[in-house]
Amino acid sequence: MSDSKYKFETEAVRTQSERTQFSEHSTPLYVTSSFVFDDAEDMRASFAEEKPKNLYSRFSNPNTTEFVEKICKMEGAEAGYAFATGMAAVYNTLAALLESGDHIVSASSVFGSTHSLFKKYLPKWNIETTYFKIDEPESIEGCIQPNTKIIYAETPTNPAVDIIDLDLLGEIAKKHNLLLVIDNCFATPYIQNPIKHGADIVVHSATKLIDGQGRVLGGVAVGRADLIREIYLFARNTGPAMSPFNAWVLSKSLETLSVRVEKHCENALKVAQFLEAHPNVASVKYPFLPSHPQYNIAKKQMRLGGNIVAFEIKGGIDAGRNFLNKIQMCSLSANLGDTRTIVTHPASTTHSKLSVEERLAVSITDGLVRTSIGLEHVDDIISDLNQALS
Ligand SMILES: *Cc1c(COP(=O)(O)O)cnc(C)c1O
Numbered sequence: 470m471s472d473s474k475y476k477f478e479t480e481a482v483r484t485q486s487e488r489t490q491f492s493e494h495s496t497p498l499y500v501t502s503s504f505v506f507d508d509a510e511d512m513r514a515s516f517a518e519e520k521p522k523n524l525y526s527r528f529s530n531p532n533t534t535e536f537v538e539k540i541c542k543m544e545g546a547e548a549g550y551a552f553a554t555g556m557a558a559v560y561n562t563l564a565a566l567l568e569s570g571d572h573i574v575s576a577s578s579v580f581g582s583t584h585s586l587f588k589k590y591l592p593k594w595n596i597e598t599t600y601f602k603i604d605e606p607e608s609i610e611g612c613i614q615p616n617t618k619i620i621y622a623e624t625p626t627n628p629a630v631d632i633i634d635l636d637l638l639g640e641i642a643k644k645h646n647l648l649l650v651i652d653n654c655f656a657t658p659y660i661q662n663p664i665k666h667g668a669d670i671v672v673h674s675a676t677k678l679i680d681g682q683g684r685v686l687g688g689v690a691v692g693r694a695d696l697i698r699e700i701y702l703f704a705r706n707t708g709p710a711m712s713p714f715n716a717w718v719l720s721k722s723l724e725t726l727s728v729r730v731e732k733h734c735e736n737a738l739k740v741a742q743f744l745e746a747h748p749n750v751a752s753v754k755y756p757f758l759p760s761h762p763q764y765n766i767a768k769k770q771m772r773l774g775g776n777i778v779a780f781e782i783k784g785g786i787d788a789g790r791n792f793l794n795k796i797q798m799c800s801l802s803a804n805l806g807d808t809r810t811i812v813t814h815p816a817s818t819t820h821s822k823l824s825v826e827e828r829l830a831v832s833i834t835d836g837l838v839r840t841s842i843g844l845e846h847v848d849d850i851i852s853d854l855n856q857a858l859s
Contacts, residue, residue: 481543554687632756731773785836
C-alpha cells in the first residue's frame, strides 16, 4: 500500500476507490452493513480471504478502505485499520499487541485518556506502564525491563507541545527489540512521518487536524503489515470500526490536508511570535520558535511547527481564567485542530483534578494556556488574544 506513484498532495486527491458503473467523479458514500456474493464458491473464497472482497462493514467497507489507503501512503505504511475514534485506535493497538504480563515504557506526557488506559485499565490485565519524562530521554533505557514490549510516545505532546527525538526512540526500540508506537496526531502525516524514524505503528486521532473542521470522530492505526493484521483481527472481533459516513468525510478532508496544515502553521507561527513579544506573557512554547527547548529536534523531524501554541500567562490560575473570560471570537472548547481557533486553560479545566505536583510532572503550570490556531485571518486571531491579555 505504501508505494506512492505521486507526491503527497496528489495521492491525497487521487487515491480513490474504484469507480462504479455510474462513472461518478467523487467517491460515493457506501452506506451498507454487508455485501453480497455471487454464489456459494464466491462466498467461501471471500470468507477464506482468498479474494480481497468486502464482507461486512465491521471488517471493511469501501469508504474506510479508501481512507486507510490514503493514510498509508501519507505515512509510508504497509497497512492500516480505521477506528471510530482516536482512543479506539490507541486501545486496540495495545490490546492486540500485548499479552498479560507485558510492560510498556511511555513518555509521561500523553493524552489524558491514554494515561487512564496505562494507569487504570491495562493494569486490570496485568500490563504495567513505566513513565519517563519527555525532556529526559536519557532515562528511557533505564525504564526497560525484561518483559517490556512497547515504547510509546506522542510528539509534539498535548498540551505542553514538548518534542521528543523520533530517531532516538527508533534506535532504542531497535536495540532492545521493542515495538515503537507513536501517536502522530498533533503533527499529522503532512508534518512528520514516524515510520521513517523507526516506528512500527503510528496512531492518529482523525478527529483533530485530519477532519480539521470539528465535525466527526475517527481514528486510524497504520504500520507493519504483520502487526496491523493482529490489530485488524482483534478489531474485527471487538467492533470499534469507523462508520462509512465518517470515513467518507475524512477521506474528503485528506484531500485538503496539506493546504490546511500549511495555513494553520503559518498562522500559528505568527501568533507564537506575537505572544513571545507580549508583556503579560511569561513564555511561549512553539516547536518552530528558536526559544523552544527542543527546537533543533523539531527542525530535524518536522516539516512545519504545527498549529498548537502553548504559553504561560503571568498571574497563574486567576490570570488564566480571566483570559478565557475575556475571549470574544475564539472558542472555549475541548477539541483542537479545527478551522476555528480554540483556547483552553488546562489547570482550571481538563487537568483540574490533578494535584499541582502531578500537573507539573506533565508540564502543566497554573498559567499555561493552550491555543489551537485555526484558519481565521491571523490579524483577527491576534487581536482577540491581545484584547484578552490586556
Ligand atoms: C484527541 C486525541 C486522542 C484521542 O482521540 P479521539 O478521537 O478523541 O478519541 C489521542 N491522542 C491525542 C494526541 C489526541 O489529541
